[in-house]
Amino acid sequence: MNKITQLFNIKYPIVQGGMIWNSGYKLASAVSNAGGLGLIGAGSMYPEVLREHIQKCKKATDKPFGVNIPMLYPNIEEIMSIVVEEGVKIVFTSAGNPKTWTSFLKEKGITVVHVVSSSVFALKAQEAGVDAVVAEGFEAGGHNGREETTTMTLLPMVKEKIKIPLIAAGGIATGRGMLAAMILGADGVQVGSRFAASVESSAHNNFKELIVTTNEGGTQLTLKELAPVRLVKNKFFEEVQALYEKCPSKDDLVKLLGRARAKKGMFEGDLEEGELEIGQISGLIHEILPVEQIIQEMISDFETAQKEKASFEF
Structure with a gap:
């Protein structure tokens, strides 16, 4: 077991990004059932819709799953209350100051992870008491850090500064990408685009088809x-x-x-x-696949790359 599989009690150190309009309960439960950590993306849900997705996710999987909450939304208090009421055990926060909600969530026994785009914010998140950080590089889809630091440079910089577990995000869709991130200091990876183009993603099929042709x-x-x-x-x-x-x-x-x-x-x-x-990384995604196949291909690719790395000589 590594730090991330231990923290979340999952089989593989693979977290599915809580992407707006892609990450409903079907995707989150599929990822959790396949051995990763599925996240419901609260960013595109009204509070009562989020409650419904959490309840459906609990029925669809008996494995750990979490909720991703961007903190810039006006109904944040209601969303946090629903997460607590529904017994969610893992929350990923983003787009805001981690100090605002971390202690509230931790007091309720919830594992808290914060998404950052720089080592400065990673340190602030650690000081706020989060259990882990996601360091997301410039390659990522959706909302991004102003620093425009790429994943390859961001990871070792964050690793140098923090003591808590580190999850890499941005430009990771394969097992080789996962191994590279871990060699650079990550304990696990967060994968977005690859899961957006999955059968279980809640995105429109037009968008999924566009991902594989971009x-x-x-x-x-x-x-x-x-x-x-x-x-x-x-x-x-x-x-x-x-x-x-x-x-x-x-x-x-x-x-x-x-x-x-x-x-x-x-x-x-x-x-x-x-x-x-x-x-x-959409340029490396060529087909819409079921979540289970995506994860199994990542693990197989990771193991193959590990063996190849062991034979490198200089």
Whole structure:
């Protein structure tokens, strides 16, 4: 057992990212049943919808699972209450100060993990009392750190500063990527894009098909004035780029973004007008697969890479 399998009481040190519009109870329970840690993505759920997904997840798996909670949402108090009421044992927090909720959750016996994009924030999370951190590099899909530090440089920098377990995220979809992250100091990995393109993902099939056809260079980080986000270069993305040429104000960007654009793209399947969040690693994802097969392929690839590494000579 390593630090992450021990912390969560799971078979493999693989955590499924709690992605908005992708991570319902079907995906979370499938990942947990296959030996990883599934996370329900609270970011795209009204409080009562989240409660329903937690209850369904408890029926779908007897294995540990958690909830990912971005702390920038206005109904955060209600969401935290539901997590406690429903007996959720693991919470991943992001997009906010870990001090705000960590002690509250820990007092309820909940294991807390915080997502960071720099060693400075990793230290703050450790000081706040979290049980582990996810260090997410610039390659990741969705909302991203302003520092634009890649996973390969971020991991050893964070490892140097903290004593608690470290989970790597950003650009990991294979067993080889997992081994590389662990050699750089990670105790486990968080995988997003690869699970977004799974049978059990709650994303629209149009979006899943787009992930497997998005090539190297098909995504880019944008909207840094609001909150940096990595998007597929579709019609909406091109509209954002065209607006940038006019030196827009923050209000101009907010107006273009509008409401529910991520839902329109990832959940409803509008590939033109939707906000399509996916990581750079999509260029290495070639088919939509069941979760169990994804995890087994990762473990097999990890073991093969380990054997190859053992035979390296200089």
